[in-house]
Each structure stands twice: as C-alpha cells, then as structure tokens.
Amino acid sequence: MSLHPVPSAKDRVAREDLLLFVNACFACTGQREFYGDGHGQSISLDFLHRYVVANYRDLYAEVLALGVNHANQAMIVRNLLATGRDVRAESRARENALVTRALHTLPTHRAMHLLEDLAKRGVNNRRTRALTKAYLERPETRDFLAVKYRRSFRRAAVHAHVPFAGELKPFLLRGWKERRFTTPLFETYRQAHYADAALYGLPYTVAEGLAQKRGVRRDVFLARIAPMLTAHERMRLAETREAAGLEADVDWSRQPLVRIASYLLSLSPVERAAREAEMSRAFALSAARAARRTAASYGRVVAVLDRSFSSSGSREKRNRPLAAALGVSRFLRATSREYTALWTSAPLRGLSADEELHLAPRGTTDLTTPILAALRLRPDMLVVVSDGYDNDPQGLAGQVAEAGARLLPECFVLHLNPVYDSETYAPKVLSKALPTLGLRDAEDVPTLVALGRFAAVGGSFVALEHELDLRVNVFLGGSI
Amino acid sequence: MSSMVHSDPASLRGLRLGAPQTMGAFRLVPVLRDSAPGDLRIAKTTYDAYGAVRLEGTPGSSGLHYMSYIPHGLVVSHTEDGTQASFGTSLGQTKPRSVMLHHRMVKGLEPGEGGEKRFRMLPLHLAMEGFLALHFRGPEILWKEYSDEAVRRGLDPRIERSTRGAWISGLEEALRIFEIHEQQVGVLVFVADTLATVFVVSHPDDYRALHLSLLEDFFGDLVATYALLYPEALSLEGGIDPGSITDLDHLAREVDRVRAELVSTTELLADGLFSRAVREERVRDAGRFELRRFYPDFDPNEECHIGERILRDDGTVEYMKTFRLSGAQVRRAYLLSKLADAEWNLDRAAASLGTTKVELAKRLSNAGFGYLVKPHVLRGA
Numbered sequence: 135m136s137l138h139p140v141p142s143a144k145d146r147v148a149r150e151d152l153l154l155f156v157n158a159c160f161a162c163t164g165q166r167e168f169y170g171d172g173h174g175q176s177i178s179l180d181f182l183h184r185y186v187v188a189n190y191r192d193l194y195a196e197v198l199a200l201g202v203n204h205a206n207q208a209m210i211v212r213n214l215l216a217t218g219r220d221v222r223a224e225s226r227a228r229e230n231a232l233v234t235r236a237l238h239t240l241p242t243h244r245a246m247h248l249l250e251d252l253a254k255r256g257v258n259n260r261r262t263r264a265l266t267k268a269y270l271e272r273p274e275t276r277d278f279l280a281v282k283y284r285r286s287f288r289r290a291a292v293h294a295h296v297p298f299a300g301e302l303k304p305f306l307l308r309g310w311k312e313r314r315f316t317t318p319l320f321e322t323y324r325q326a327h328y329a330d331a332a333l334y335g336l337p338y339t340v341a342e343g344l345a346q347k348r349g350v351r352r353d354v355f356l357a358r359i360a361p362m363l364t365a366h367e368r369m370r371l372a373e374t375r376e377a378a379g380l381e382a383d384v385d386w387s388r389q390p391l392v393r394i395a396s397y398l399l400s401l402s403p404v405e406r407a408a409r410e411a412e413m414s415r416a417f418a419l420s421a422a423r424a425a426r427r428t429a430a431s432y433g434r435v436v437a438v439l440d441r442s443f444s445s446s447g448s449r450e451k452r453n454r455p456l457a458a459a460l461g462v463s464r465f466l467r468a469t470s471r472e473y474t475a476l477w478t479s480a481p482l483r484g485l486s487a488d489e490e491l492h493l494a495p496r497g498t499t500d501l502t503t504p505i506l507a508a509l510r511l512r513p514d515m516l517v518v519v520s521d522g523y524d525n526d527p528q529g530l531a532g533q534v535a536e537a538g539a540r541l542l543p544e545c546f547v548l549h550l551n552p553v554y555d556s557e558t559y560a561p562k563v564l565s566k567a568l569p570t571l572g573l574r575d576a577e578d579v580p581t582l583v584a585l586g587r588f589a590a591v592g593g594s595f596v597a598l599e600h601e602l603d604l605r606v607n608v609f610l611g612g613s614i
Numbered sequence: 615m616s617s618m619v620h621s622d623p624a625s626l627r628g629l630r631l632g633a634p635q636t637m638g639a640f641r642l643v644p645v646l647r648d649s650a651p652g653d654l655r656i657a658k659t660t661y662d663a664y665g666a667v668r669l670e671g672t673p674g675s676s677g678l679h680y681m682s683y684i685p686h687g688l689v690v691s692h693t694e695d696g697t698q699a700s701f702g703t704s705l706g707q708t709k710p711r712s713v714m715l716h717h718r719m720v721k722g723l724e725p726g727e728g729g730e731k732r733f734r735m736l737p738l739h740l741a742m743e744g745f746l747a748l749h750f751r752g753p754e755i756l757w758k759e760y761s762d763e764a765v766r767r768g769l770d771p772r773i774e775r776s777t778r779g780a781w782i783s784g785l786e787e788a789l790r791i792f793e794i795h796e797q798q799v800g801v802l803v804f805v806a807d808t809l810a811t812v813f814v815v816s817h818p819d820d821y822r823a824l825h826l827s828l829l830e831d832f833f834g835d836l837v838a839t840y841a842l843l844y845p846e847a848l849s850l851e852g853g854i855d856p857g858s859i860t861d862l863d864h865l866a867r868e869v870d871r872v873r874a875e876l877v878s879t880t881e882l883l884a885d886g887l888f889s890r891a892v893r894e895e896r897v898r899d900a901g902r903f904e905l906r907r908f909y910p911d912f913d914p915n916e917e918c919h920i921g922e923r924i925l926r927d928d929g930t931v932e933y934m935k936t937f938r939l940s941g942a943q944v945r946r947a948y949l950l951s952k953l954a955d956a957e958w959n960l961d962r963a964a965a966s967l968g969t970t971k972v973e974l975a976k977r978l979s980n981a982g983f984g985y986l987v988k989p990h991v992l993r994g995a
Contacts, residue, residue, distance in 0.1 A: 168791065442793050443793040443794065444791065444793060479796055496794075496796070497793065497794070497796050498635075498793040498794075499793060500633075502869055506862070506866055506869065509862055509865070510862055525633065525793060526632065526633045526635075526793075527633035527634075528633065528634070528635065528636060529849070530854070530869065533853050533854050533855075533856050534865060534869060536856040537854065537856035537857075537859040537865050538862075538865070540856060540857065540859070541861065565856075567856070
C-alpha cells in the first residue's frame with residue numbers, strides 16, 4: 135500500500151473513522167439488542183459501510199483480515215464487488231485476493247447467501263462472475279453445494295453465467311424427476327424421493343424436509359442421519375436429540391469459548407449443576423487451545439464483568455452479552471499470570487472458574503463498585519466487559535475508570551463491548567478517555583488489546599497500517 | 615371498623631432508595647429493603663375485565679357500586695407469628711367474562727394452605743374509591759340553592775378519568791429495560807421529574823413478579839401528558855472530576871458522595887408526597903398489619919397523591935401504592951371540601967374562598983358540579 139504523509143487532522147479523522155468501523159464490525163450484526171431495535175441497527179450499519187467503502191476503500195478491504203464477524207465480512211465483500219469500478223488500479227490485485235480469501239473462509243451458508251444476495255441486487259460484473267464461478271465450480275464441493283443449496287446455487291449460477299456442466303443441467307432443471315444420475319449425490323437425492331434408505335446419504339437440511347414428506351418418524355430419522363450432521367448441526371440439534379432419547383454427541387471442548395458459554399446459559403440451573411464437570415472441562419480445553427493459538431500472555435489482570443439484566447440481550451441474541459463476558463473471562467483466566475473476575479451483583483473477592491458456570495443475567499449494572507475494588511488490586515490490565523449502560527448510579531463507572539487510569543498509569547484500562555449502539559455508530563463508551571472496542575469472540579481479545587493500546591496512546595496512522603498489513607499477510611497466507 | 619385519623623406524612627420507613635434509572639421521560643428509582651421477613655406476601659390475581667364492586671348492602675341487593683376496568687387484584691397472605699407466608703397461592707381460575715362482580719374493595723379469603731390469613735384487595739381502586747366517596751352524599755342541610763338532583767342523589771354518579779399504564783407513551787419500554795435490584799421491593803416512578811406513583815410490596819420476589827403489573831395500573835391525566843410532552847428526563851448526575859482525584863480512598867469517598875447526592879435529590883423530587891400530612895382511614899386490621907388508605911389536604915397549589923398502604927405494627931411499610939391527582943381533580947376535591955367545611959352553605963363557602971356566591975357557583979360548574987346548584991344561581995339571579 136502506498137503511503138503519503140498527510141496532515142495530522144486528516145490522519146486523526148481517518149484513524150477514528152476506521153476504529154469506529156472496526157468496532158461496529160466486531161459487535162453489530164443488524165439484529166435486535168437489549169436497548170436498540172434491529173431495524174435501527176441495520177440502517178446504522180449499512181450507512182457506516184457505505185461511508186467507509188467510499189472514503190477508505192483500501193482499509194475497508196483490509197478489515198476482512200481482522201476477524202470481524204461473518205455478517206460484516208459478507209457485507210464488505212458484497213459492497214466491494216458492487217462498487218468494483220472505484221478500485222484503484224494498483225490496489226486491485228490485493229483487493230481481489232482479500233475478497234476471494236474472505237469468500238472461501240466464510241461458512242458455506244453465509245457464502246451461498248452472499249452469492250444469492252449479489253444476484254438479487256443485480257451486482258453483475260466480470261469480477262463477481264469470476265468469483266462466483268470459481269466458488270461454485272470447485273470440484274470437491276460442487277455436488278454438495280448443488281444439493282444442499284439447490285435454489286441459491288441455481289440463482290447464483292444463472293446470474294453469473296456459470297455453465298451447467300455435466301449433470302448439473304438435468305439436476306438443476308429437472309431435479310428428482312430425471313430418470314437416473316451417475317453423480318452419486320445427485321442419484322441419492324433422486325432416490326430419496328422414493329426410498330427412505332436413501333435419505334440418510336443426504337445433507338441433513340435436505341433430508342429433513344424429505345423425511346417429513348415421507349412421514350419418517352422423527353426419532354428414527356434423527357438417529358440414522360447422525361453421521362451426516364455437520365459440527366454446527368450437531369450442536370444445534372443437541373436438545374432435539376436429547377428430547378428424542380438420543381445422545382447429544384457434541385464435543386463442546388472443540389467449540390470456541392463464547393459458543394460454549396451461549397450453550398451453557400441456555401441450560402436450566404438444574405441441568406447446569408448436573409453437567410458442571412463436562413462444561414468446566416470444555417471451557418478449560420477450549421481456553422487452553424485459544425491461549426496456545428494466540429500466544430497471548432498477560433500479567434496481573436482484573437476483569438470487571440457485567441451480568442446485569444441487560445446482558446440477557448434480545449430475543450435474537452439471547453444472552454449474547456453475558457456469553458461474551460463469560461468467554462472473555464475464561465480466555466483471560468487461561469492467559470494471565472494472576473486473574474481476578476469481578477462480576478456485578480457478586481462478591482467482591484472475585485468468582486472462581488466453577489462459580490462462573492452458574493451465573494444468570496440478573497440485577498442492576500453497578501460497575502462502579504467492582505471497578506473500585508479492581509483498582510485496589512493494582513493490576514497491569516483492567517478489562518471491563520459491559521454494554522456501556524451503567525445505571526447504579528448512571529454514568530459513574532466511566533468517570534471512576536478514567537480516574538483509575540490516571541491514578542495508576544501503569545495499568546492499561548480497556549472497555550470491551552459486545553453490543554452495538556445504532557445511535558452513535560459504535561459500541562457505547564463508558565468514558566471518552568478510555569478505549570472502547572467491539573467484542574465478538576473471546577479469542578479476539580489479543581487483537582482488541584493491541585487495537586486498544588493503539589487507540590489509547592493515539593498511535594499514528596502509519597503504525598495502524600503496518601499492523602493491518604501484518605494481519606492481511608497472515609490472512610492471505612493461508613491456503614484457499 | 616374504618617375510622618379517620620390525621621397522620622404524619624406517608625413515609626418509606628424501613629426502606630431505602632437506590633440509584634435512579636432513566637429512560638426517556640421516565641426516571642425509575644428502586645426502593646430497597648435490606649431484609650424481608652417473609653411473613654407477608656403479595657401476589658396478583660388476574661381479572662382483565664370490567665369490574666363492579668359492591669360497596670354496601672349484601673350480595674344480590676342493589677346498592678352503591680364502584681365501576682371500573684379492573685385488570686387484577688392483589689392477594690395478601692400473612693401470618694401472625696412471623697413465620698413464612700406461602701407465595702403464589704392462586705384463587706382458582708376465574709372464567710373470562712365481560713363484567714366481574716366483586717364484593718367489597720377488600721375481602722377476606724379462606725386461609726391459605728400453610729394456615730396463613732389471606733385477603734384480596736383491588737389495588738389503587740381502594741384509594742380511588744375513597745377519593746370518589748368524599749362528600750359523596752351531597753349537602754347535609756337543604757339550602758335553597760341546591761337542585762333537587764343534588765338533594766336526592768348527592769354526587770351520584772361521581773366519575774374520574776385515568777389512563778392505563780400500557781397507554782402511557784414510553785412506560786412499557788422504560789419498565790422493560792429497567793434492571794431490578796436484588797433487594798428491590800418497590801419503585802418510585804417519575805415522569806418528567808414529577809412523581810407519578812409509588813409502588814412498594816413486602817418481598818423482593820413479589821416485586822419481581824409484579825414489576826410489569828404497573829402497566830395495568832392506572833395513572834392520572836397529568837402523567838400521561840407529561841410522558842408525551844417531555845422526551846428526556848434531565849440527568850441528575852453531578853459526577854466526579856476524574857482529573858482532581860488524588861488517590862483511591864479519595865475516589866471511594868467521591869463515589870459515596872455521588873450516591874448520597876442522588877438519594878437526596880430523589881427525596882427532594884418526591885417531597886410532594888412524603889412531606890405533607892395526610893388523612894388516613896383504617897380499612898382492614900390484619901393482626902400485626904394494618905391496611906390504610908390516605909389522602910392529603912386538597913390544596914390546588916400543591917402536589918396531591920392519594921394512596922393506600924399496609925403498615926407493620928412497628929411502622930415499616932409493607933405495601934404502598936399511590937396515584938397522582940391531576941390539577942382538575944384536586945380542584946374538584948378542594949371545592950367539595952370547602953363546601954363541606956362550610957356545612958354546604960354557599961355564602962359561607964364563598965367567603966372562606968374570598969369570592970362571591972355567583973363566582974363559586976361558576977367554579978362549581980366549571981369543575982363539573984353544575985348539576986348541584988339550581989340554574990338561577992348559576993345565572994347570578
């Protein structure tokens with residue numbers, strides 16, 4: 135990327151814009167939050183995307199490498215493809231690489247919906263067509279995609295002029311009415327319309343509809359389809375399977391921390407008590423893996439974590455803020471030399487790892503008291519995880535944290551916020567003097583700490599671009 | 615059983631205030647109780663129907679009735695010896711119907727499973743009925759200015775309007791996002807920094823269950839108007855200056871100061887209810903507890919709240935609910951009380967108000983009591 139010395143005011147504006155945007159990309163998915171409705175969120179986010187793609191196109195593309203959430207990655211790819219003519223000639227190659235890499239690393243359903251969305255919006259240019267073609271025609275996934283996402287596949291393929299090679303044509307045009315396929319998966323799909331046995335060779339989502347149509351009993355179906363389930367489907371179906379008398383069969387220790395936390399919070403207190411050992415082990419293994427992978431290591435860390443009623447999130451993001459806080463707590467516990475978790479409405483001695491398993495979103499947001507207690511421990515780093523609405527008393531926590539940061543200059547104070555505030559285009563801050571960053575996964579904490587230090591000390595634009603460059607190289611370095 | 619007493623201002627003895635939470639025009643202040651003995655529990659029983667409450671006479675006979683939309687009643691269970699009262703005992707499923715007939719505002723019920731005593735009350739309607747029944751019989755002496763109507767029927771029918779909580783703009787959202795404190799047993803609801811209602815129960819679990827019942831309660835015109843007119847309640851936070859803090863102990867002291875200031879500001883805002891002497895009527899004796907309803911002197915220049923409360927024998931507030939009267943309501947009550955003080959003699963009443971008989975008649979008419987006096991008095995003849 136070419137860099138020219140620019141006036142510092144412009145520099146600062148650019149840096150703030152970018153931090154604002156990255157923050158939004160970590161926290162916002164356009165869904166309803168506890169304090170804000172979904173419509174406002176998506177309008178706000180959409181505006182922010184348009185603004186950034188128009189003004190900082192190169193940086194906009196590089197955000198793909200930062201590990202922002204999938205909803206935002208898909209939006210970035212879509213916006214870049216839709217405004218392809220604005221790309222500077224010298225940035226084209228890098229942008230192409232980023233977009234391609236992002237599309238291929240997105241979860242399959244996200245990628246397919248993205249391609250369908252491009253068709254719906256009439257985004258049709260050479261680059262979009264080439265990208266779609268490459269994605270759909272990968273030989274190792276082509277048949278699977280065609281069966282599992284038949285409608286999206288056809289729409290995207292037609293839109294991008296992808297030829298219906300081989301048996302794709304009869305499959306997409308005649309479907310199960312074709313007499314016979316030689317492609318195994320297509321043939322299984324056809325047979326499943328006539329024979330129960332063939333159902334169990336299909337992807338779960340396709341088989342489910344057909345099983346319903348054929349009147350297969352739910353428990354029989356769930357038992358026999360088990361080998362075809364993806365990891366996500368296995369997780370989603372855990373409760374359904376248990377209700378049908380089958381083993382849930384999910385290895386929670388292989389999941390990221392926040393997802394384990396979300397699952398834990400969905401359990402009743404009785405179930406939580408019964409499965410304490412299993413969940414505790416899952417957390418420990420997952421946290422250890424994350425610590426290894428990120429190579430993060432901190433000294434004395436105190437976290438002030440919000441478990442107030444508002445951390446119950448919304449109907450669309452049930453318990454999400456609390457799950458994020460729990461995930462962060464687990465991550466910091468695994469990566470710090472000395473760790474204390476101070477939750478709101480909880481004893482000020484700090485909760486142990488096992489006590490954390492029984493938290494529920496309850497009570498007011500009194501961040502002031504735990505922050506004061508945290509400062510007395512004189513940590514190297516104080517991490518506050520909260521939606522930014524403190525109300526016991528209102529607005530005091532930010533001032534206390536700011537005063538703390540002044541009194542203990544060696545202590546780095548960081549506010550992580552899992553909730554996007556559509557009014558201010560950013561996660562709500564506790565205090566303007568402290569860095570506030572959007573939070574998605576607990577495993578992002580090292581990135582956020584780095585970004586936060588950068589935002590706090592007012593690092594230069596060059597430094598930020600350097601940091602971004604490094605991450606982009608790592609992102610692109612992986613095999614597609 | 616009922617008797618009228620003058621009493622000190624309604625207070626929140628045994629309770630303390632938490633930090634206010636603001637949402638739009640609403641400021642909700644939690645009322646906290648450090649330890650709830652649990653010998654008095656309050657639960658809701660749902661009617662969701664128009665209600666006719668027989669105030670006098672026996673079931674089946676005609677007589678004075680109170681008619682209103684009555685969405686729910688409260689069931690109060692209490693024990694005599696301080697043991698735990700059971701919670702959530704239901705009254706059985708009532709059939710949905712368009713009009714529920716209730717017998718009395720407060721009615722004893724069969725003892726609960728644990729042997730505790732129970733009674734059912736219609737919250738706020740109890741206070742409102744007391745307000746409507748003031749001087750309800752009309753003139754006691756047949757002064758010649760009063761119409762035949764007034765002489766025969768008194769103020770019957772006496773009507774006041776109110777607004778359901780769910781229809782007050784922003785209240786639902788404010789209650790939804792309000793975060794309930796662990797020890798919370800009540801709430802002070804301010805709209806545009808005016809006290810709208812106080813709601814206190816005896817046990818935190820009961821409050822948690824009844825929090826949203828505020829939406830079904832009724833509020834005065836004033837509250838509904840203020841909720842529409844004022845988009846934001848002002849911020850009360852004085853806060854601290856992070857730059858001037860010298861050490862952590864200083865910081866802790868400053869935090870304590872801010873908390874104390876918030877409580878005193880809230881108390882100041884709620885002064886209209888808690889600083890004025892009230893007249894109280896004992897409605898029910900329940901062992902160590904006493905259910906009373908109260909109203910202040912009706913002074914058009916002051917805030918007027920009517921309400922009801924249950925007090926323990928040591929004066930601790932176990933239940934309280936208030937209703938903020940609008941200006942017009944206060945004026946009506948004021949005029950009636952002045953008339954009653956003057957033994958319904960218009961001349962004397964006019965003199966006590968510093969006005970003339972014709973003016974007084976006009977004021978009565980403007981307040982909606984024109985039907986009390988003969989037409990020629992109104993015309994000034």
